[in-house]
Amino acid sequence: MRGLLRRALLVLALIAAGPVLAVQPDEILADPALEARAREISRVLRCPICQGETIDDSNAGISRDLRLYVRERLVEGDSNAEVIDAVTARYGEFVLFEPRATGSNLILYLAAPAMGLAGLGLAFAYIRSRRRMPEAEPAPPLSKEEQARLDRIMAGD
Amino acid sequence: MIAELGHFALVLAFAVALWQTVVPLVGAHRGHAAAMESARPAALAQFGLVGIAFAALTVAFVTSDFSVRLVYENSHTLKPMIYKISGVWGNHEGSMLLWVLILALFGAAAASFDHNMPPTLRARALAVQGAIGATFLAFILFTSNPFLRMESPPFDGRDLNPLLQDPGLALHPPFLYLGYVGLSMTFSFAVAALIEGRVDAAWARWVRPWTLAAWVFLTIGIALGSWWAYYELGWGGFWFWDPVENASFMPWLLAAALLHSAIVVEKREVLKSWTILLAILAFAFSLIGTFIVRSGVLTSVHSFASDPTRGVFILVILGVFVGGALTLFAARAGAMTARGVFSTVSRESALLLNNVLLAVAAFVVFIGTIWPLLAETWGRTLSVGPPFFEQAFTPFMVVLALALPIGAILPWKRGQIGRAVRVMMPAATFAGAVMVLVFAVSTGRSGLAVIGAGLGSWLIAGAVVELWFRANKGGVARLMRLPRADWGKAVAHGGLGVTFIGIALLTAWQTEDIRVAQVGQTFPVGRYEITLEAVDEVPGPNYISTTATMRVTQGGREVGTLRPEKRVYPVQAMPTTEAAMHNGIFRDVYLVIGDAQAGGGWAVRSYIKPFVNWIWAGAALMALGGLLSLSDRRIRVAAGAARAPATRRPKPVAAE
Numbered sequence: 001m002r003g004l005l006r007r008a009l010l011v012l013a014l015i016a017a018g019p020v021l022a023v024q025p026d027e028i029l030a031d032p033a034l035e036a037r038a039r040e041i042s043r044v045l046r047c048p049i050c051q052g053e054t055i056d057d058s059n060a061g062i063s064r065d066l067r068l069y070v071r072e073r074l075v076e077g078d079s080n081a082e083v084i085d086a087v088t089a090r091y092g093e094f095v096l097f098e099p100r101a102t103g104s105n106l107i108l109y110l111a112a113p114a115m116g117l118a119g120l121g122l123a124f125a126y127i128r129s130r131r132r133m134p135e136a137e138p139a140p141p142l143s144k145e146e147q148a149r150l151d152r153i154m155a156g157d
Numbered sequence: 158m159i160a161e162l163g164h165f166a167l168v169l170a171f172a173v174a175l176w177q178t179v180v181p182l183v184g185a186h187r188g189h190a191a192a193m194e195s196a197r198p199a200a201l202a203q204f205g206l207v208g209i210a211f212a213a214l215t216v217a218f219v220t221s222d223f224s225v226r227l228v229y230e231n232s233h234t235l236k237p238m239i240y241k242i243s244g245v246w247g248n249h250e251g252s253m254l255l256w257v258l259i260l261a262l263f264g265a266a267a268a269s270f271d272h273n274m275p276p277t278l279r280a281r282a283l284a285v286q287g288a289i290g291a292t293f294l295a296f297i298l299f300t301s302n303p304f305l306r307m308e309s310p311p312f313d314g315r316d317l318n319p320l321l322q323d324p325g326l327a328l329h330p331p332f333l334y335l336g337y338v339g340l341s342m343t344f345s346f347a348v349a350a351l352i353e354g355r356v357d358a359a360w361a362r363w364v365r366p367w368t369l370a371a372w373v374f375l376t377i378g379i380a381l382g383s384w385w386a387y388y389e390l391g392w393g394g395f396w397f398w399d400p401v402e403n404a405s406f407m408p409w410l411l412a413a414a415l416l417h418s419a420i421v422v423e424k425r426e427v428l429k430s431w432t433i434l435l436a437i438l439a440f441a442f443s444l445i446g447t448f449i450v451r452s453g454v455l456t457s458v459h460s461f462a463s464d465p466t467r468g469v470f471i472l473v474i475l476g477v478f479v480g481g482a483l484t485l486f487a488a489r490a491g492a493m494t495a496r497g498v499f500s501t502v503s504r505e506s507a508l509l510l511n512n513v514l515l516a517v518a519a520f521v522v523f524i525g526t527i528w529p530l531l532a533e534t535w536g537r538t539l540s541v542g543p544p545f546f547e548q549a550f551t552p553f554m555v556v557l558a559l560a561l562p563i564g565a566i567l568p569w570k571r572g573q574i575g576r577a578v579r580v581m582m583p584a585a586t587f588a589g590a591v592m593v594l595v596f597a598v599s600t601g602r603s604g605l606a607v608i609g610a611g612l613g614s615w616l617i618a619g620a621v622v623e624l625w626f627r628a629n630k631g632g633v634a635r636l637m638r639l640p641r642a643d644w645g646k647a648v649a650h651g652g653l654g655v656t657f658i659g660i661a662l663l664t665a666w667q668t669e670d671i672r673v674a675q676v677g678q679t680f681p682v683g684r685y686e687i688t689l690e691a692v693d694e695v696p697g698p699n700y701i702s703t704t705a706t707m708r709v710t711q712g713g714r715e716v717g718t719l720r721p722e723k724r725v726y727p728v729q730a731m732p733t734t735e736a737a738m739h740n741g742i743f744r745d746v747y748l749v750i751g752d753a754q755a756g757g758g759w760a761v762r763s764y765i766k767p768f769v770n771w772i773w774a775g776a777a778l779m780a781l782g783g784l785l786s787l788s789d790r791r792i793r794v795a796a797g798a799a800r801a802p803a804t805r806r807p808k809p810v811a812a813e
Contacts, residue, residue, distance in 0.1 A: 022392060024751070025673045025760050046540045052399050054542070057392055097542025099528075104535060108528050112521045112549040119513040127506050130427065130499055146275075153273055 022057055024064065029071055038071045041080055045070075045087055046095045054097060160225050163213025164304040167254075170206035170261070171294040173199050177264075177287030181280035185352075193280035197268040200283050203290055204258075204265035211245075211258045214303050218245050224310035227251065227303045233316035233728055235699040243327030244317045249451065249467070250303035252330055256447070257293045259331075259338040263367075264290060267342055274363055281349035282342075289341055292474050300467050316699065316728035325385035333378030333405055337443040339371025340408060343415065344440035344482070347433045351485045354492045356429040361422035364436070366787055368419060372412040373783035379405050380776035391734035393747050393764050395663075395772055398546040403526045404446030407519045411439040414515035417508045424569060425497035425505055428512075430490040435516070437486060441479040442519070448472055449526075500571040507564025511557065518553040525549065558612040558657060561650060562619025566626055580626050584618035599665070609661020616654025620647040642789040649782025652775045659771025666767045675758040683765040685746060686710050690718075692750065692759055700724040702735075705750040705759065709739060721750045745769050 023042075029035040039056060045066065047058035055063040055070075066087060073083045087095055101109045142150065177199035184192025214227075218241050223229040231248045232241055240247075246255040264286040267279070297303070320326070346364045350356045382402070387395045396402065415435040421428045448471040499505040525541045532539050562584055563577045578585075592611035599606050624647045628636040670682040679688040691706040703723040709716040719737035726733070739746040744767045751760030 022762075023671055025671050025754070028671060044542070044544055046542065052397065052540075052542070057390075057394070093537065093539040095540070097540055098544035099539045099541055104532065104537065105539070108524060108541070108545070109549075111524045112517075112552075115517045115520055116513075116553065119517045120510075123506075123509045123513045127499075127501055127509065130495070130497075130505075131501060149273075149275075 022059065023067060027064070027067055027071065029075065034071070034074050037080055038067070038074055041070050041074075041083055042067050044097045045084070046097050048091050048095055159213050159216050160222070160304045160306065163210040163217075164302070166206045166209040166213065167294065167298060167304070170203050170210065170257075171291060171298060173203045173206060174287045174291035174294055177203060178284050178291055180284075181287075182284040185277040185280040185284070190276065193276050196280045196283035196287070199287065200261070200264040200268035203287070204261040207254075207258045207261045207294075210304075211254055214251060214254060215242060215245050218242065221314065223312070223314050224306050225303075226305045226307050229307060229311055229314045231317050232314040233699060234313055236316060236322070237698055239324065239327060240317055240322045243321075246330050247317050247321045247326075250297070250301045252334075253293065253297050253301050253451075254303055255331060256334050256338060257290060257297060259334050260286070260290050260293065260341055263338060263342045267345075267367075278346075278349050278353055278360070278363075281352050282345040285345035285348045286341065289345070289478065292478075296467075296470055296474065300470055316726065319700065319724070319726040319729055319731050319733050320389065322726075323385060323389055325381050325389070329378055329381040329385060331378075332374050332381060336371050336373075336375030336378050336405075336412070337408060337446060339367060339374055340412060340436075340440045340443050342367040343371065343436045344478075347436035348482050348485065350433060351482070351489045354489055356422065356433060356493050358423050358426055361419045361432070365416070365419045365423065368412055368415050368436075368439075369783050369787050372409065372416055373780045373787070375405065375409045375412060376776055376780045376783065379409060380773050380780075383776075384773050387769070388736055388738060389733070391736055391749050392762070393667075393736070393745075393766055393769070395769070398525075398543045400526050401446075401450050403522050403546075404442075404449045407442040407522050407526075408439055408446060410515050410519035410522070411435060411442055414512045414519075415439050417511050417515075421505055421508050425499065427495040427497045427499070427505060428509065429493040429495060430486075431512070433490070433493070434486060435512070437479065437482045438516075441475065441482075442523070444471070444475045444479065445523075448475060497570070499569070502567065502572045502574055504564070504567045504569045504572065507560065507567050510560055510564065514553045514557045514560075518550055518557075521549050521553070522546065554657075555608070555612065558616055558653070561616060561653075562623065565619065565646070565650065566623050581619060581622055584615060584622045587618040588612075588615035595662075603665050606661055606665035609665070610658050613654040613656075613658030613661065616657065617651045620651035620654070623647055623650075640789055642786045645782045645784070645786030645789065647782070648785055649779045652778025652780075652782055654775070655771050655778055656775030659768045659773075659775060662768040663766055663772065667769075668765045670763045672761060673754050673756075673758040674761045678758075682746075682763040684711055685716065685765065687746075687748070687761075687763055689759065689761060692753075695722075697724065699728065700726045703750065705748075705761075707737070707748050707750075707761075709746050709748075716746065719746070719748050721748045723750055723752075740770060742770065743768060 023039075029038060042056040043054050045055045047053045047055050047060055047063045047066075049062055050058045050060050053063075055066045070083050070087070073086060078086070084096070093100065099105050099108065177196055180192050180199075181196035184190070184195070214225075216222075217225045217228050218232055219238070221228065221232060221234045221241070223232075227248060227250050231251075232244050236244070244251075246252040264283060267286065268283060343364055346360070346367070350360055379402075382405070383395045386397070387393055415432065418428050418432040418435055422432050448468060451467055451471055497505070525546055528541045529539055562581050563574070566577050566580055588611050591614040592607050595610045596603070596607050624636060624639065624643065627639055627643055668683045670680070672680060674680060674689040676689055676691060679686050681687075686709075688708040688710075689705060690708055693704050693706070695702045695704045701724065704720050705722075706718060706720055708718050717739045719739055721737035722735040724733045724735060725731070734749055736747055736749045738748070744765055747764040747766050749762040749764075751762065753759055
């Protein structure tokens, strides 16, 4: 309840102060270990209203709210995963910069190793085929026009 | 009047581009020499006409002609002259005009060089280039006309987005476009070769300089953009895996792959169809990049000019050109017979590995970039950001860096791993020593620093060892006589190593300090002491600045006085931060001034950024390496040094 009140007051203060810049000095927690965890979390959460910024970098008021919320939860003893889950529960998967490796997202995560292996496999098969192949017959002879052009070029024309 | 002249020139350019598309193509098919030859004056005329249109728009911006809607929307009388000029392409319509101008420039360049090229190949390549030009000219004329007038001209303009009022960003788009559009030339050559049904060493030699040039421009353009983000966005990030950044990075990766596979075609006449496919894909990704930026389908900090209807038009262009080229490829690729034979351990195999790694890395970036769009079709709204890209992309770069120095000295046809490793032993030893050193000076967990610095120094030392190996113990005199292509290769590969070191050490070692500082207060950051001496309001030409004066010392020794600013541009009512930096080879001191605090004092952010400049120094070296290769005699001869007797070098040269 006190936390909620404090947040409400902060939001009011924010509206009065106008735009702010990323992490503010007054947000920083006294405990450096907790603060480091807070920064770690806020670097993977996306600002819900900005264009591709983390809440750590964003100037938007909502990002400040989220940063404060993250810190509040950490102070109350939540783990990093619990905090991220709580934010996701409210704003949806959209705020996760590292998408969850569940359901259809598995394709996304498996794409890189799968394509890498497929590429290497194809390349290896190709190399083997080149190794076995006899040297191709020599290039077809030049046509009359090509020979004439070559002569001109060689003559330095 | 001048705007109408520009509009008219644009319409004429469209007509000329249509001629350039149709006539030479028919001429090449029927064997009609004059029709084929008409591609060249058409390409030159198209460039001249688009140049007139671009000049007309520039005049409108420079003279602040607010009766032109585009000028009203993106300029202001008080804006400094350089940004009036860069404002020409700081918006959708103008940047598309710049796109077409560069497209026509490449067409004109291809028309003036390459006199030794078979006439049918040139006619067809210029026709394809003309078709791309005609399509984009139609796009401009029908959806994005920059020359539209306003009925009642307003007194003053709405000013350019303040973030774009910056020298780095003035140059970022032109270079990027030179790169994107440079790949159009490679694409045109690839399609022409498919129509001809023939790809040989000569073709690869004509294509390589265009690819190399496009890649150099892309490298410079991307580096400029990243450098701009570093000093302008206010927290010193240099790469965000933003959709638009990815859009420029994918063509860069594919151009790098193409660059290497074209060497294989040139030297050994294998990998032909793959090289053609890469050329098509590289330009396809340039178009996708243009589509992503212009349509704004993927929300991004760059979409200052997004519009879905224009996006659809570009998507259609993309479908027609890439779909057409791929269909042609499917029909004709079988005709490309490979000649060379090589064993598993050989330069050919090494370059193939390079191609697999670079191309797959590009596809990984692509999937990550479009995944949010795909997921939306089955109802999942999600984001894919830096954590995903870092873990999916980095392994490819690690393998690439590990293999590169060994692959670079393997001989063609057949080599021995053992021998290559022996040659590279000094480089491996050096890299090992660097890793030990970095491990010793790192405190705590720093695997990233150790691995990144190790790979980077392996690449740099590998490049040096390779040069020495090629000089074959012939001493410095022999070293200086090596072909410029060898130097270019070493410099570019070394540059990649420099960038690796910069990224790894910056990410692992940077320190940050956020605090409220009172005026007059001194506080420590890393090994430095910083004093906030004063904060003043200073008026600028079209903004108001809050400028802090901060002194940086190290152990009492003066380092410098920095003046970070916070600006407000009243016309756009937008604040920007102007960080102040003290640049150094081994670190930057990076200061940002924030807001005044209620209890007195100012929010101040200070960063020590170790090795950050190595990131861009490495990019500059990569570009320099490309330019050195481009100036190699073999390429100059191929790309038309034999144009006119006047351009010949006075010294007699060996016939080649």
